[in-house]
Amino acid sequence: MNNQQLENLVKRLSPEAEVAEGKQFLEVTVKPDALKTLALALKENGESSLDFLFCMTGVDYGEELGVVYHLRSTSYQHELVLKTRMANRDNPVIDTVGDIWKTALYHEDEIFDLLGIRFSGHPGLRRLFLEDDAGFPLRKDYVDEVNIVTK
Amino acid sequence: MEEKVVNTSLEDQEFVLNMGPQHPSTHGVLRLLVTLKGETIQKVEPHIGYVHRGIEKMSESLAYPQIIHLTDRMDYLSAHINNEAVCLAVENALDVEVPERVKYIRTILAELTRIQSHQLWWATFGMDLGGLTCFFYGMRDREKILDIFEETCGGRMIVSYNTPGGLMYDIHPDFQKKVKAFITYFRKTLPEYDRLLTGNVIFRARSKQVGVMSGEDAISYGITGPSARASGLSCDVRKHQPYSAYDKVEFNEIIYHNGDTLDRYLARMDEMRESMNIIEQLIDNIPEGSHFTKMKPVIRLPEGEYYQKVETARGELGVYIISDGGKTPYRIKWRSPNFSNLWILDKISQGMKIADLIAIGGSLDLVIPDIDR
Numbered sequence: 001m002n003n004q005q006l007e008n009l010v011k012r013l014s015p016e017a018e019v020a021e022g023k024q025f026l027e028v029t030v031k032p033d034a035l036k037t038l039a040l041a042l043k044e045n046g047e048s049s050l051d052f053l054f055c056m057t058g059v060d061y062g063e064e065l066g067v068v069y070h071l072r073s074t075s076y077q078h079e080l081v082l083k084t085r086m087a088n089r090d091n092p093v094i095d096t097v098g099d100i101w102k103t104a105l106y107h108e109d110e111i112f113d114l115l116g117i118r119f120s121g122h123p124g125l126r127r128l129f130l131e132d133d134a135g136f137p138l139r140k141d142y143v144d145e146v147n148i149v150t151k
Numbered sequence: 152m153e154e155k156v157v158n159t160s161l162e163d164q165e166f167v168l169n170m171g172p173q174h175p176s177t178h179g180v181l182r183l184l185v186t187l188k189g190e191t192i193q194k195v196e197p198h199i200g201y202v203h204r205g206i207e208k209m210s211e212s213l214a215y216p217q218i219i220h221l222t223d224r225m226d227y228l229s230a231h232i233n234n235e236a237v238c239l240a241v242e243n244a245l246d247v248e249v250p251e252r253v254k255y256i257r258t259i260l261a262e263l264t265r266i267q268s269h270q271l272w273w274a275t276f277g278m279d280l281g282g283l284t285c286f287f288y289g290m291r292d293r294e295k296i297l298d299i300f301e302e303t304c305g306g307r308m309i310v311s312y313n314t315p316g317g318l319m320y321d322i323h324p325d326f327q328k329k330v331k332a333f334i335t336y337f338r339k340t341l342p343e344y345d346r347l348l349t350g351n352v353i354f355r356a357r358s359k360q361v362g363v364m365s366g367e368d369a370i371s372y373g374i375t376g377p378s379a380r381a382s383g384l385s386c387d388v389r390k391h392q393p394y395s396a397y398d399k400v401e402f403n404e405i406i407y408h409n410g411d412t413l414d415r416y417l418a419r420m421d422e423m424r425e426s427m428n429i430i431e432q433l434i435d436n437i438p439e440g441s442h443f444t445k446m447k448p449v450i451r452l453p454e455g456e457y458y459q460k461v462e463t464a465r466g467e468l469g470v471y472i473i474s475d476g477g478k479t480p481y482r483i484k485w486r487s488p489n490f491s492n493l494w495i496l497d498k499i500s501q502g503m504k505i506a507d508l509i510a511i512g513g514s515l516d517l518v519i520p521d522i523d524r
Contacts, residue, residue: 024458051371052373054373054375055458055484059473070471074384074386077391101371101373102368102372103491106490106493128199129200129203130203138208148212
């Protein structure tokens with residue numbers, strides 16, 4: 001499918017999603033509570049068949065925290081980016097997609113470890129790299145007076 | 152308190168075995184908690200983070216040419232290809248066209264990197280399975296590539312030879328001659344590898360139908376590289392989205408279908424041959440010209456998002472850069488092939504024996520600093 005066809009499909013599956021044509025990918029932004037439904041539909045739908053999650057990133061946008069999913073179809077080789085943003089910085093929660101793509105479970109662990117976003121429905125969310133009291137270093141407001149020198 | 156005496160045979164007891172973080176076969180600091188029933192594996196739980204250096208966080212305060220030096224230290228066996236990922240991302244973001252000469256040299260060096268990485272993998276894989284001679288054969292041949300790197304790049308493993316816009320310096324005058332001599336040499340010695348290990352009865356018994364990964368699992372777990380191609384998943388970035396000079400060469404994507412340890416082994420062996428084919432097509436045709444395009448002294452990416460993927464020796468390496476227009480990235484994420492490849496270990500070793508775990512782990516060819524970043 002080309003980007004235009006993908007765009008039509010996304011609009012059909014989730015009318016509220018914002019779709020924008022980025023420099024490389026078609027970028028779809030949805031609300032956190034609508035993400036899982038759309039993600040599952042995009043994988044299960046025979047036309048899109050986005051079955052390969054090749055990158056999953058947590059981002060601190062300043063006011064908001066976000067998660068970015070890079071998806072590919074191994075049968076058609078088209079790609080799409082799903083994005084979502086959460087305004088609640090104190091307790092950001094989003095549904096896990098680990099039951100759709102297994103690899104997401106471990107990327108979610110990593111995002112939880114470094115950004116403190118929790119994933120509901122994750123069978124065993126844990127910190128991967130850091131100690132329990134290490135804070136969330138990839139947040140922009142993270143302070144470490146010992147190791148980070150600010151000029 | 153009364154002490155409870157367990158009076159069952161060892162074969163029936165379930166217990167947890169700690170493997171690593173300093174275990175010779177994990178090739179780095181990987182800790183595995185293995186739940187066993189007798190000798191049979193029930194569950195493998197990897198614990199990582201022993202070499203987590205926070206490369207993503209560090210990169211947020213470094214300029215793009217500086218980040219390149221950190222990328223060497225992720226998958227140190229694919230150092231050259233990691234460098235290339237950042238360079239391509241920056242060049243594509245700024246619409247910089249690098250000279251043909253640069254593309255050719257990058258591709259040749261990337262393929263040499265792939266060969267030396269697979270040589271080291273073969274050497275240690277053989278050693279893990281008890282064939283100590285393999286280690287000496289593999290290291291002997293790998294030295295020759297490292298010597299070529301040293302002459303041209305200055306470094307042997309941590310090369311940092313790519314830079315946004317081109318290469319640090321031009322190739323050494325002897326580069327082409329030495330690479331051709333190496334190819335001639337390695338075409339003779341690669342069959343020795345096959346004689347030593349591929350056809351070995353013990354080796355085949357320990358690898359055939361061991362750790363079978365289905366195609367569906369490979370997709371679901373996000374497996375890439377030779378490990379995925381051994382399960383029949385076509386995922387070679389060099390084929391699907393060619394970069395540098397890969398659109399100018401003919402080569403085959405190596406695909407096997409059984410998904411067991413033996414197929415993952417054979418896939419890598421064949422990749423070494425394909426890499427030699429690629430180098431042979433390019434080495435005599437390196438165009439004349441400059442080895443760099445002049446870039447601004449301070450590189451600022453326009454506001455936006457950039458994604459670049461390359462095929463390292465272990466699979467698809469992706470770099471996702473979010474720029475706010477400054478000279479450092481706002482957020483940089485490394486999609487490292489080893490991170491995704493690691494987690495299949497639990498699935499494919501269930502029901503196998505503890506000794507098979509060494510073979511399975513070796514056939515996934517994990518590099519731990521790339522998992523931890």
